[in-house]
Structure formats: C-alpha cells, structure tokens
Amino acid sequence: MCTLEQHGNVFVLTLTGDDEHPLGLPLIASLSSAVASAKAAAASAGPGAALVTVAEGRFFSNGLDIGWAGTSRTRLMELADALRPLAADLLALPMPTVAAVTGHASAGGFLLALCHDYRVMRADRGVLYMSEIDIGLPLPSYFVSMFRAKVTAANALRDVLLRGTKLRAAEAKEMGIVDAVCPGPTETVAKAIKLAEQLAARKWDGDVYASIRISIFPEACKSVGIVEESDEEKVKNFASRM
Amino acid sequence: MATGDLCTVERRGRVHLITLPGAGEHRLNPALISAIRSAVAAACASPGAGALVMAAEGKFFCNGYDLAWARGDPSGRIAAVRAARRGLVADLLALPMPTVAAVTGHAAAAGCGLALAHDTVVMRASRGFLYMGEVDAGIKIIDYFGELLRQKVPDAATRRDLVMKGEKMTAAEAVRRGIVDLAVDGGVDDVVAAAVTIAEGLAARGWDGEIVAEIRKAAWPELWSKVKDYGCDAPSRPRL
Numbered sequence: 001m002c003t004l005e006q007h008g009n010v011f012v013l014t015l016t017g018d019d020e021h022p023l024g025l026p027l028i029a030s031l032s033s034a035v036a037s038a039k040a041a042a043a044s045a046g047p048g049a050a051l052v053t054v055a056e057g058r059f060f061s062n063g064l065d066i067g068w069a070g071t072s073r074t075r076l077m078e079l080a081d082a083l084r085p086l087a088a089d090l091l092a093l094p095m096p097t098v099a100a101v102t103g104h105a106s107a108g109g110f111l112l113a114l115c116h117d118y119r120v121m122r123a124d125r126g127v128l129y130m131s132e133i134d135i136g137l138p139l140p141s142y143f144v145s146m147f148r149a150k151v152t153a154a155n156a157l158r159d160v161l162l163r164g165t166k167l168r169a170a171e172a173k174e175m176g177i178v179d180a181v182c183p184g185p186t187e188t189v190a191k192a193i194k195l196a197e198q199l200a201a202r203k204w205d206g207d208v209y210a211s212i213r214i215s216i217f218p219e220a221c222k223s224v225g226i227v228e229e230s231d232e233e234k235v236k237n238f239a240s241r242m
Numbered sequence: 243m244a245t246g247d248l249c250t251v252e253r254r255g256r257v258h259l260i261t262l263p264g265a266g267e268h269r270l271n272p273a274l275i276s277a278i279r280s281a282v283a284a285a286c287a288s289p290g291a292g293a294l295v296m297a298a299e300g301k302f303f304c305n306g307y308d309l310a311w312a313r314g315d316p317s318g319r320i321a322a323v324r325a326a327r328r329g330l331v332a333d334l335l336a337l338p339m340p341t342v343a344a345v346t347g348h349a350a351a352a353g354c355g356l357a358l359a360h361d362t363v364v365m366r367a368s369r370g371f372l373y374m375g376e377v378d379a380g381i382k383i384i385d386y387f388g389e390l391l392r393q394k395v396p397d398a399a400t401r402r403d404l405v406m407k408g409e410k411m412t413a414a415e416a417v418r419r420g421i422v423d424l425a426v427d428g429g430v431d432d433v434v435a436a437a438v439t440i441a442e443g444l445a446a447r448g449w450d451g452e453i454v455a456e457i458r459k460a461a462w463p464e465l466w467s468k469v470k471d472y473g474c475d476a477p478s479r480p481r482l
Contacts, residue, residue: 096406117406152398176399202408205380209406212377215388216405217398234382235324239316241380242309 001027004034009200010193011038011051011095018057023108024065028082035089042095048203050196051093053116054100054189063107063131080140083108087142088224090115091213094206096199100192101169101178102185106131111143114150114177117213118199120192121169121178122185128167128177130160145223151177208237248277251284256445257438258285258339262298267305270352271319274308275326282333283474292445294337295437296360297344299430304353306375325472327352328386331359332473335459335466338451340444344437345413345422346430351375355387358394358421361458362440365413366433367425372411374404386468393462395421 005012013034015021035051042049055061064083069075090097099116106129113119113128121128130147132139139161151157156175159165172178180195182188214221214228221228250261260281262268278296285294298304312319334341343360350373357363357372365372374391376383383391383405395401400419403409413425426436459466 117402150398152396176397179399199407202378204377208380208382209377211382212406215383215385216391216401218388218392229382231384234384235317235320238320238381242313242316242320 001030002034004037006041007193008197009045009049010196011041011049012193013038013051013053015053015055015061020059020062020104021055021057021109022062022065022067023079023083023112024068025079025082027065028079028086032086032089035086035093038095039089039093042206047205048200049095049206050200051095051097051116052100052189052192052196053097053112054192055102057103058126059103059109060099060101060105060126061109061112062104063109063111066135066137076137079108080143083111084140084142084224087111087115087146088221088226091217091221091224092210092226094210096196096204096209098192098196098199100189101126101128102188104129107137108143111146114146118180118192118195119172119178120180120182120188120195121172122183122188123169123181124184126169128160128172130164133162133164142220142223145220149217149220151175153177211237248274249281251281253288253291254438255442256290256292257295257441258288258291258293259295259297259434259438260285261434262296262304265300267302268298268300268353269305269308269311270323270327270356271308271311272322272326275323275330279326279330279333279474282330282337286338286451291339292448292451293340293342293441295342295344295434295441296356297430297434297437298346300347301370302347302353303343303345303349303370304356305348306351306353324384327356328469329472329474330356331386331390331465332469332471334359335462335469336455336473338455340441340449340454342437342441342444344434345370345372346433348373351379351381352387355390358390362437362444363416363422364424364426364433364437364440365416365422366430367413367427368429370413372404372416372421373408375408377406377408386465389465389468393465 003014064079097116098118099113101121103126105113153175169181341360342362343357345365347370349357416422417425426433
C-alpha cells in the first residue's frame with residue numbers, strides 16, 4: 001500500500017499501485033506507520049531531514065474510501081476519525097514535508113497534500129478537487145480548518161470548497177496552493193526530492209521546525225488534536241540554547 | 243527636540259520621527275525598548291503630532307534581540323526582553339495616530355516583528371532583508387508573535403516562506419508578496435523621507451486619534467488581546 005525509502009537525508013513515502021489510493025483504514029494505518037518510521041529514523045540521525053510523499057499511477061489519492069463506507073455515515077466518520085491523527089502526525093512532523101502531486105488529489109487526498117508544507121504538481125494531467133459539494137457529503141471540521149489555514153488567496157477557499165472547482169496545476173499555483181509546476185510525473189517527483197534536499201540541507205532542528213509550523217497554523221493544528229507548547233516551555237528552549 | 247544615546251526623536255512637520263541612531267545592529271534589550279517606548283509615548287504629548295515614523299541609521303533597522311546581553315542570565319533576560327517588546331507592540335497598536343516603519347536596513351527576527359507592528363511599512367530597495375531567522379537559529383516563536391505574523395502576513399505561502407523557510411526577502415519581493423507597502427530607491431535618508439511623506443499625508447487626513455487607535459485594535463483583535471496587558475495606558479488626546 002505504501003513504501004518508505006531513504007535517499008540520503010530525504011525520506012520518500014510512496015503510495016504504491018495503479019489504483020486511486022483510497023484512504024481506507026489499511027492505507028491510513030500503513031501511512032501512519034511509515035510516517036512514524038521516518039520520524040524515528042530522523043531522530044537518531046540528527047537535524048537535517050525531509051519527507052517527500054509521492055504516488056504511483058494516475059491518482060495521488062481520491063480521498064476517504066467511500067467505496068468501503070458505502071451509504072454508512074458511521075463508516076465514513078470512522079474513516080475521517082482515522083485520518084485525523086495521520087494529519088496531526090504530518091503537521092507535527094519534525095522535518096519539512098513536500099507532496100509530489102503526481103495525479104488526481106481529491107477530497108481527503110487533497111487534504112493529505114495540504115497537510116504537507118510544500119506542493120509540487122504535474123501540469124499535464126490531474127486535478128486538485130474537493131468533491132464533497134458535488135457528491136453531497138459534509139466536510140469534517142478539521143478538513144475545513146486546514147483549508148482555511150492554507151488556502152488564503154481571495155476567493156480561493158470559496159472556489160475550492162463551495163464551487164468544487166477542479167484545479168489544474170497552473171491554476172493551483174496562481175492560487176498559492178501549489179508551489180511549483182512540472183511537465184509530467186517524473187519531473188514532479190525529481191523536483192519534489194530536490195526541494196526536499198534543499199530544505200534538509202538547512203539542517204533545522206526538527207523540534208523547533210515543528211514548533212514554528214504549529215505557531216504559523218495554530219487553528220489547523222489544534223483542529224487535528226495537536227496541543228501547542230506553552231510560551232514558558234518555548235522560553236526554556238530558547239534559554240537553553242544560549 | 244529630544245535626544246538620547248539609544249534613540250532620537252524629532253518633529254518634521256506633523257510627523258514624530260523616532261530614529262535608532264548609529265551604525266550598530268540596534269538589537270533589542272529592555273533598555274533600548276524602554277527608550278523606544280518613551281519616544282513613542284512622547285508622540286502623544288507632542289502638540290500637533292499626527293503620525294509616527296520609526297527609522298534607523300546604518301545598515302540595520304533592527305537585527306533582533308540582544309542575545310549577547312541575554313546570555314548573562316538566559317531564562318530571566320529572555321523573558322524580560324520578550325515582555326518588554328510585547329509592551330512596545332501594545333503601545334504601537336494603541337497609539338492614537340497612524341504609524342509608519344521606515345525599514346532602512348536589515349530587519350531580522352524581533353526586528354522584523356517590530357517593523358510589521360506598524361500600520362505601513364516602507365523599505366529600502368537597494369539593500370537590506372526582512373529575515374525571520376528563528377528557524378535557522380533554532381528559536382521557537384511564542385504565542386503573540388505568531389499572532390502578529392498571522393495578522394500581518396495573511397497569505398499562507400508567504401508566511402510559510404518567511405517564517406518556516408527563513409527566506410531573506412528583499413524590499414521588491416516583500417512588496418510583491420504584500421508584506422511591505424513601498425520599496426524606496428536610494429539611501430537611508432531617502433527611505434526616511436519617503437516614510438515621512440507618507441506619514442505627513444496620513445496626518446493631513448485629520449483623523450481623530452482615539453478613533454484611529456480603536457479601529458486599529460478592532461482590526462487586529464486577536465493580537466491586541468494578546469498584548470494589551472503589557473502596554474502603558476493610552477493617554478486620551480484632543481481632536482486634531
């Protein structure tokens with residue numbers, strides 16, 4: 001379902017297979033485990049790591065596994081509840097993160113991409129799409145928090161959530177949702193890894209990096225269950241570095 | 243015209259101009275912050291003053307906290323300088339006149355925050371960066387400072403690049419991304435002159451200073467709520 005490889009100081013998390021990578025309980029568990037492994041490996045290696053998430057095939061991910069959920073709202077909520085801690089793990093990850101959007105990223109798949117610090121996307125095919133409005137599904141509140149936090153360009157939130165606009169890479173870049181656009185999937189992955197290497201080379205203290213991320217997006221982090229450190233704890237950290 | 247070692251004050255027309263003098267880095271410690279706060283408070287007492295400009299001499303606007311001084315007693319002194327700066331931000335937010343930062347040189351970390359705490363920011367085009375160096379230095383960002391950054395840098399990608407990536411932003415880049423209002427060619431004096439011209443224009447609007455302060459606090463309410471207990475009481479002032 002997913003693999004984790006290490007290329008130098010960059011961890012590459014790959015959603016494997018040529019399917020839509022629906023976020024069902026098994027894939028979510030697999031991803032959580034891989035993210036935890038990357039975190040543990042980085043902890044022993046010292047500062048200067050980064051994570052890139054890529055996917056095989058035409059899809060990055062089409063979101064929560066509504067095939068498995070069927071008409072059961074309970075099942076759908078179970079999936080949303082299972083995805084939330086994975087989102088939290090990514091938002092609290094003590095290293096920079098890059099999503100290589102190598103295919104369609106819709107609903108929970110779009111959210112997964114947004115949970116990363118940077119997004120590189122292929123231009124030739126694939127869209128970012130919040131399908132919930134078209135399908136007639138409510139949005140979990142942490143989904144909305146993430147989008148409100150990261151999609152700040154004028155009208156972008158309205159277009160994405162309320163109109164179900166399907167964004168190609170170029171448009172997504174103009175809206176500030178995607179950071180770099182590449183011709184095809186190979187270039188997208190290469191660019192994402194290169195960006196990750198540049199970020200890893202800054203050798204940021206992972207704990208500080210994660211703390212700063214949380215202070216930049218506090219509501220989104222709170223919505224997925226992250227408890228921010230107090231100012232007193234942060235000051236102790238500052239003092240100890242003097 | 244008041245003078246001092248730590249900061250100077252002069253009037254240019256209706257503009258109350260505060261300058262951090264000398265070629266140093268103007269790093270913030272409680273003594274400097276106290277001098278700046280006195281200079282800011284003096285704006286209210288200066289008859290006919292209608293706008294404030296904060297500027298500096300030399301290569302630096304303000305290069306952050308005085309870490310050399312803080313090392314003397316790290317936990318005590320960090321807490322002290324942070325509380326002092328919080329008070330300065332509160333004073334600027336509650337100031338009954340428009341404020342303009344003339345970023346005449348490098349503005350890093352707490353110095354970048356100081357610039358952003360003003361209503362309008364002009365910046366020297368030819369040299370100097372905005373630089374949130376905390377991520378590189380391994381320093382976490384406390385609550386009210388995070389709030390200041392969120393309110394004054396609302397674009398998520400820009401905020402990420404500035405704070406999570408520690409990008410050194412030139413004036414042109416900062417203008418393009420909406421953080422700085424105007425990039426000014428030339429030297430320090432040109433930047434100050436441009437800031438004073440803008441400030442004079444704002445003063446000429448004849449706004450009621452108390453209304454300016456109330457509207458500003460209402461526009462950035464979360465930030466105000468996080469700093470208001472550290473400010474001095476804003477003196478009431480007569481209509482301009």
